[in-house]
Amino acid sequence: MVLARAVDVTRRYGDNLALDGVNFEVEPGELVGLLGPNGAGKSTLVNLLIGIRTPTSGRVELFGGDPRQPQNRRRLGVTPQETGLPASLRVGEVIDFVSAHYDDPLPKAELLDRFGLTDFVRRQTGGLSGGEKRRVAVALAFLGRPQIVFLDEPTTGLDVEARRFLWDAIRSFSAEGGTVVLTSHYLEEIEALARRVVVIGGGRVLADDTVDAVRGLVAVHRVSLTVAGDLPELDGIVSAEREGDRLHLLTGDADRLVRDLVAYEVPFQGLEVRPTSLEEAFLTLTREPVPA
Numbered sequence: 001m002v003l004a005r006a007v008d009v010t011r012r013y014g015d016n017l018a019l020d021g022v023n024f025e026v027e028p029g030e031l032v033g034l035l036g037p038n039g040a041g042k043s044t045l046v047n048l049l050i051g052i053r054t055p056t057s058g059r060v061e062l063f064g065g066d067p068r069q070p071q072n073r074r075r076l077g078v079t080p081q082e083t084g085l086p087a088s089l090r091v092g093e094v095i096d097f098v099s100a101h102y103d104d105p106l107p108k109a110e111l112l113d114r115f116g117l118t119d120f121v122r123r124q125t126g127g128l129s130g131g132e133k134r135r136v137a138v139a140l141a142f143l144g145r146p147q148i149v150f151l152d153e154p155t156t157g158l159d160v161e162a163r164r165f166l167w168d169a170i171r172s173f174s175a176e177g178g179t180v181v182l183t184s185h186y187l188e189e190i191e192a193l194a195r196r197v198v199v200i201g202g203g204r205v206l207a208d209d210t211v212d213a214v215r216g217l218v219a220v221h222r223v224s225l226t227v228a229g230d231l232p233e234l235d236g237i238v239s240a241e242r243e244g245d246r247l248h249l250l251t252g253d254a255d256r257l258v259r260d261l262v263a264y265e266v267p268f269q270g271l272e273v274r275p276t277s278l279e280e281a282f283l284t285l286t287r288e289p290v291p292a
Protein backbone atom coordinates (compact mmCIF):
# COMPACT_ATOMS: atom_id res chain seq x y z
CA MET A 1 0.00 0.00 0.00
CA VAL A 2 1.20 3.49 -0.81
CA LEU A 3 0.93 5.81 2.20
CA ALA A 4 1.27 9.10 0.36
CA ARG A 5 1.02 9.82 -3.32
CA ALA A 6 1.09 12.75 -5.74
CA VAL A 7 -0.05 12.08 -9.29
CA ASP A 8 0.74 14.64 -12.02
CA VAL A 9 0.47 17.40 -9.52
CA THR A 10 0.81 21.06 -10.36
CA ARG A 11 0.39 23.91 -7.93
CA ARG A 12 0.31 27.57 -8.87
CA TYR A 13 0.52 30.59 -6.63
CA GLY A 14 -0.80 33.30 -8.98
CA ASP A 15 1.61 33.27 -11.93
CA ASN A 16 4.20 31.26 -10.03
CA LEU A 17 4.27 27.57 -10.96
CA ALA A 18 5.56 26.06 -7.71
CA LEU A 19 5.04 22.43 -8.76
CA ASP A 20 5.02 21.28 -12.35
CA GLY A 21 3.78 17.75 -13.06
CA VAL A 22 5.12 16.02 -9.96
CA ASN A 23 4.73 12.30 -9.36
CA PHE A 24 5.80 10.97 -5.99
CA GLU A 25 4.99 7.94 -3.84
CA VAL A 26 5.94 6.85 -0.36
CA GLU A 27 5.59 3.26 0.80
CA PRO A 28 5.39 2.04 4.39
CA GLY A 29 8.72 1.96 6.21
CA GLU A 30 10.52 4.27 3.79
CA LEU A 31 12.69 7.16 4.95
CA VAL A 32 12.69 9.58 2.04
CA GLY A 33 14.58 12.83 1.78
CA LEU A 34 13.31 15.67 -0.39
CA LEU A 35 16.37 17.66 -1.37
CA GLY A 36 16.40 20.94 -3.24
CA PRO A 37 17.46 24.57 -3.16
CA ASN A 38 15.34 27.45 -1.86
CA GLY A 39 12.06 27.81 -3.65
CA ALA A 40 12.32 24.39 -5.32
CA GLY A 41 8.83 23.34 -4.24
CA LYS A 42 9.63 20.97 -1.35
CA SER A 43 7.34 22.61 1.19
CA THR A 44 4.59 22.96 -1.37
CA LEU A 45 4.71 19.22 -2.07
CA VAL A 46 4.65 18.42 1.64
CA ASN A 47 1.80 20.86 2.25
CA LEU A 48 -0.26 19.20 -0.48
CA LEU A 49 0.38 15.70 0.88
CA ILE A 50 -0.59 16.69 4.41
CA GLY A 51 -3.72 18.43 3.19
CA ILE A 52 -3.06 22.02 4.18
CA ARG A 53 -3.01 23.09 0.53
CA THR A 54 -4.75 21.66 -2.52
CA PRO A 55 -3.25 21.03 -5.95
CA THR A 56 -4.14 23.24 -8.89
CA SER A 57 -4.32 20.08 -10.98
CA GLY A 58 -3.50 16.42 -10.43
CA ARG A 59 -4.25 14.31 -7.39
CA VAL A 60 -2.82 13.78 -3.91
CA GLU A 61 -3.60 10.93 -1.56
CA LEU A 62 -2.79 10.14 2.04
CA PHE A 63 -3.56 6.62 3.25
CA GLY A 64 -5.35 6.11 -0.04
CA GLY A 65 -7.77 9.01 0.42
CA ASP A 66 -8.13 12.78 0.56
CA PRO A 67 -5.49 14.25 2.89
CA ARG A 68 -8.01 16.81 4.13
CA GLN A 69 -10.37 14.20 5.53
CA PRO A 70 -9.90 13.64 9.28
CA GLN A 71 -10.01 9.85 8.97
CA ASN A 72 -7.00 9.96 6.64
CA ARG A 73 -5.03 12.17 9.03
CA ARG A 74 -5.22 10.12 12.21
CA ARG A 75 -1.89 8.36 11.67
CA LEU A 76 -0.12 11.48 10.37
CA GLY A 77 2.56 13.47 12.22
CA VAL A 78 3.82 16.80 10.91
CA THR A 79 6.41 19.42 11.73
CA PRO A 80 5.92 22.31 9.30
CA GLN A 81 8.74 24.64 8.37
CA GLU A 82 7.50 27.25 10.81
CA THR A 83 5.72 26.47 14.01
CA GLY A 84 4.30 28.69 16.72
CA LEU A 85 4.15 27.37 20.26
CA PRO A 86 1.95 29.17 22.82
CA ALA A 87 4.58 31.26 24.62
CA SER A 88 3.11 31.16 28.11
CA LEU A 89 2.58 27.38 28.25
CA ARG A 90 5.23 25.09 29.66
CA VAL A 91 6.65 22.36 27.44
CA GLY A 92 4.83 19.73 29.52
CA GLU A 93 1.54 21.61 29.13
CA VAL A 94 1.95 21.83 25.36
CA ILE A 95 2.52 18.09 25.24
CA ASP A 96 -0.58 17.48 27.41
CA PHE A 97 -2.63 19.73 25.13
CA VAL A 98 -1.50 18.00 21.94
CA SER A 99 -1.85 14.54 23.55
CA ALA A 100 -5.51 15.23 24.23
CA HIS A 101 -6.14 15.12 20.48
CA TYR A 102 -5.08 11.48 20.17
CA ASP A 103 -6.67 8.21 21.28
CA ASP A 104 -3.39 6.58 22.23
CA PRO A 105 -0.58 9.11 22.53
CA LEU A 106 2.95 8.27 23.61
CA PRO A 107 3.38 8.76 27.35
CA LYS A 108 4.79 12.23 28.05
CA ALA A 109 7.91 10.90 29.79
CA GLU A 110 8.71 8.66 26.84
CA LEU A 111 8.40 11.47 24.32
CA LEU A 112 10.55 13.77 26.47
CA ASP A 113 13.17 11.07 26.82
CA ARG A 114 13.25 10.14 23.15
CA PHE A 115 13.82 13.73 22.13
CA GLY A 116 16.13 14.73 24.99
CA LEU A 117 13.62 17.22 26.35
CA THR A 118 13.17 15.95 29.91
CA ASP A 119 14.95 18.99 31.41
CA PHE A 120 12.65 21.36 29.56
CA VAL A 121 9.34 20.04 30.83
CA ARG A 122 8.70 22.93 33.22
CA ARG A 123 10.07 25.68 30.95
CA GLN A 124 7.68 28.10 29.26
CA THR A 125 8.05 27.72 25.50
CA GLY A 126 8.38 31.51 25.11
CA GLY A 127 11.66 31.34 27.01
CA LEU A 128 13.21 28.59 24.91
CA SER A 129 15.89 29.30 22.32
CA GLY A 130 15.02 28.93 18.65
CA GLY A 131 16.74 25.54 18.49
CA GLU A 132 14.98 24.32 21.66
CA LYS A 133 11.60 25.35 20.27
CA ARG A 134 12.42 23.50 17.08
CA ARG A 135 13.19 20.34 19.03
CA VAL A 136 9.85 20.56 20.84
CA ALA A 137 8.02 21.15 17.55
CA VAL A 138 9.64 18.12 15.94
CA ALA A 139 8.94 15.91 18.98
CA LEU A 140 5.24 16.84 18.84
CA ALA A 141 4.99 15.27 15.38
CA PHE A 142 5.65 11.88 16.98
CA LEU A 143 3.26 12.20 19.91
CA GLY A 144 0.24 10.50 18.33
CA ARG A 145 2.18 7.35 17.35
CA PRO A 146 1.97 8.30 13.67
CA GLN A 147 2.49 5.82 10.89
CA ILE A 148 3.98 8.53 8.67
CA VAL A 149 5.69 11.79 9.63
CA PHE A 150 6.48 14.75 7.41
CA LEU A 151 9.32 16.89 8.74
CA ASP A 152 9.96 20.12 6.85
CA GLU A 153 13.58 21.08 7.54
CA PRO A 154 13.53 19.51 10.99
CA THR A 155 17.02 20.53 12.06
CA THR A 156 17.14 24.15 10.88
CA GLY A 157 18.72 26.24 13.60
CA LEU A 158 19.99 23.28 15.63
CA ASP A 159 23.58 22.94 16.77
CA VAL A 160 25.56 19.85 15.86
CA GLU A 161 24.76 17.96 19.06
CA ALA A 162 21.03 18.66 18.92
CA ARG A 163 20.95 17.76 15.25
CA ARG A 164 22.59 14.40 15.90
CA PHE A 165 20.21 13.69 18.79
CA LEU A 166 17.27 14.40 16.54
CA TRP A 167 18.70 12.25 13.75
CA ASP A 168 18.91 9.38 16.25
CA ALA A 169 15.28 9.85 17.28
CA ILE A 170 14.19 9.87 13.63
CA ARG A 171 16.27 6.76 12.94
CA SER A 172 14.71 4.92 15.90
CA PHE A 173 11.23 5.77 14.67
CA SER A 174 12.19 4.45 11.25
CA ALA A 175 13.80 1.31 12.70
CA GLU A 176 10.51 0.56 14.46
CA GLY A 177 8.76 0.61 11.09
CA GLY A 178 7.68 4.27 10.95
CA THR A 179 7.65 6.10 7.62
CA VAL A 180 9.41 9.45 7.27
CA VAL A 181 9.45 12.16 4.63
CA LEU A 182 11.82 14.99 5.40
CA THR A 183 12.96 18.02 3.47
CA SER A 184 16.42 19.49 3.61
CA HIS A 185 18.85 21.72 1.78
CA TYR A 186 21.67 19.54 2.97
CA LEU A 187 22.78 16.41 1.21
CA GLU A 188 24.67 15.63 4.42
CA GLU A 189 21.44 15.46 6.40
CA ILE A 190 19.72 13.30 3.83
CA GLU A 191 22.78 11.05 3.62
CA ALA A 192 22.72 10.64 7.39
CA LEU A 193 19.12 9.51 7.42
CA ALA A 194 17.60 8.47 4.14
CA ARG A 195 18.18 5.67 1.71
CA ARG A 196 16.08 7.29 -0.99
CA VAL A 197 16.41 10.88 -2.07
CA VAL A 198 14.12 12.85 -4.32
CA VAL A 199 15.77 15.92 -5.78
CA ILE A 200 13.34 18.74 -6.49
CA GLY A 201 14.22 21.81 -8.52
CA GLY A 202 12.08 24.38 -10.24
CA GLY A 203 8.93 22.54 -9.19
CA ARG A 204 9.95 19.27 -10.84
CA VAL A 205 11.36 15.96 -9.67
CA LEU A 206 14.89 15.96 -11.07
CA ALA A 207 16.00 12.66 -9.59
CA ASP A 208 14.47 9.92 -7.46
CA ASP A 209 17.12 7.43 -6.52
CA THR A 210 19.41 6.07 -3.84
CA VAL A 211 21.54 8.51 -1.90
CA ASP A 212 24.66 7.08 -3.55
CA ALA A 213 23.33 7.60 -7.05
CA VAL A 214 22.28 11.17 -6.30
CA ARG A 215 25.59 11.95 -4.64
CA GLY A 216 27.22 11.01 -7.95
CA LEU A 217 24.84 13.26 -9.85
CA VAL A 218 25.52 16.31 -7.72
CA ALA A 219 29.25 15.71 -7.27
CA VAL A 220 30.10 18.39 -9.78
CA HIS A 221 33.27 20.48 -9.86
CA ARG A 222 33.94 23.89 -11.31
CA VAL A 223 37.11 24.12 -13.35
CA SER A 224 38.11 27.71 -14.12
CA LEU A 225 40.90 28.75 -16.46
CA THR A 226 42.13 31.69 -18.45
CA VAL A 227 42.31 30.87 -22.13
CA ALA A 228 41.97 33.11 -25.17
CA GLY A 229 40.46 30.96 -27.92
CA ASP A 230 37.89 28.18 -28.11
CA LEU A 231 38.49 24.82 -26.45
CA PRO A 232 38.66 21.61 -28.44
CA GLU A 233 35.63 19.35 -28.00
CA LEU A 234 36.05 17.73 -24.59
CA ASP A 235 33.88 15.12 -22.92
CA GLY A 236 32.10 15.48 -19.61
CA ILE A 237 31.43 19.23 -19.57
CA VAL A 238 27.93 19.91 -18.30
CA SER A 239 28.07 23.67 -18.66
CA ALA A 240 30.48 26.34 -19.82
CA GLU A 241 30.39 30.04 -19.09
CA ARG A 242 32.78 32.72 -20.35
CA GLU A 243 33.68 35.87 -18.42
CA GLY A 244 36.12 37.84 -20.64
CA ASP A 245 39.05 35.48 -21.16
CA ARG A 246 38.09 33.44 -18.08
CA LEU A 247 36.22 30.21 -18.73
CA HIS A 248 34.22 28.38 -16.06
CA LEU A 249 33.41 24.73 -16.78
CA LEU A 250 31.20 22.46 -14.68
CA THR A 251 32.04 18.78 -14.87
CA GLY A 252 31.38 15.54 -13.04
CA ASP A 253 35.02 14.44 -13.51
CA ALA A 254 37.44 17.29 -12.93
CA ASP A 255 40.53 15.05 -12.99
CA ARG A 256 39.73 13.79 -16.43
CA LEU A 257 38.96 17.27 -17.72
CA VAL A 258 42.30 18.60 -16.50
CA ARG A 259 44.12 15.62 -18.04
CA ASP A 260 42.34 16.30 -21.35
CA LEU A 261 43.23 19.99 -21.26
CA VAL A 262 46.88 19.03 -20.87
CA ALA A 263 46.70 16.28 -23.49
CA TYR A 264 45.23 18.73 -26.03
CA GLU A 265 47.95 21.25 -25.08
CA VAL A 266 45.35 23.93 -24.34
CA PRO A 267 47.41 27.03 -23.44
CA PHE A 268 45.60 27.75 -20.17
CA GLN A 269 46.66 29.80 -17.18
CA GLY A 270 45.33 30.24 -13.66
CA LEU A 271 43.70 26.82 -13.38
CA GLU A 272 41.33 26.49 -10.41
CA VAL A 273 39.30 23.44 -9.43
CA ARG A 274 36.73 23.62 -6.68
CA PRO A 275 33.61 21.75 -5.61
CA THR A 276 30.40 23.45 -6.64
CA SER A 277 27.75 24.49 -4.22
CA LEU A 278 24.71 22.26 -4.07
CA GLU A 279 22.80 25.03 -5.83
CA GLU A 280 25.18 24.94 -8.79
CA ALA A 281 25.05 21.17 -8.82
CA PHE A 282 21.25 21.25 -8.96
CA LEU A 283 21.42 23.59 -11.93
CA THR A 284 23.50 21.07 -13.80
CA LEU A 285 20.81 18.46 -13.27
CA THR A 286 18.40 20.57 -15.28
CA ARG A 287 20.79 21.21 -18.16
CA GLU A 288 21.80 19.19 -21.16
CA PRO A 289 25.53 18.71 -21.71
CA VAL A 290 26.93 21.54 -23.84
CA PRO A 291 30.07 21.84 -25.94
CA ALA A 292 32.67 24.20 -24.47
Ligand SMILES: Nc1ncnc2c1ncn2[C@@H]1O[C@H](COP(=O)(O)OP(=O)(O)OP(=O)(O)O)[C@@H](O)[C@H]1O
Pocket: 013, 016, 017, 018, 036, 037, 038, 039, 040, 041, 042, 043, 044, 045, 081, 185
Ligand atom coordinates in the same frame (compact mmCIF):
# COMPACT_ATOMS: atom_id res chain seq x y z
N1 LIG B 1 1.85 31.01 -0.13
C1 LIG B 1 2.57 31.28 -1.22
N2 LIG B 1 2.24 32.32 -2.01
C2 LIG B 1 2.94 32.61 -3.13
N3 LIG B 1 4.01 31.90 -3.56
C3 LIG B 1 4.40 30.85 -2.80
C4 LIG B 1 3.70 30.49 -1.60
N4 LIG B 1 4.31 29.41 -1.08
C5 LIG B 1 5.34 29.11 -1.89
N5 LIG B 1 5.38 29.98 -2.93
C6 LIG B 1 6.35 29.96 -4.04
O1 LIG B 1 6.38 28.64 -4.56
C7 LIG B 1 7.71 28.26 -4.89
C8 LIG B 1 8.07 26.99 -4.12
O2 LIG B 1 8.14 27.32 -2.74
P1 LIG B 1 8.37 26.23 -1.62
O3 LIG B 1 8.23 26.93 -0.29
O4 LIG B 1 7.53 25.06 -1.88
O5 LIG B 1 9.89 25.83 -1.87
P2 LIG B 1 10.92 25.06 -0.92
O6 LIG B 1 11.63 24.10 -1.81
O7 LIG B 1 10.22 24.52 0.26
O8 LIG B 1 11.89 26.23 -0.51
P3 LIG B 1 12.72 26.50 0.85
O9 LIG B 1 13.80 25.49 0.86
O10 LIG B 1 13.20 27.89 0.66
O11 LIG B 1 11.74 26.34 1.98
C9 LIG B 1 8.59 29.45 -4.55
O12 LIG B 1 8.78 30.18 -5.74
C10 LIG B 1 7.75 30.23 -3.56
O13 LIG B 1 8.06 31.61 -3.63
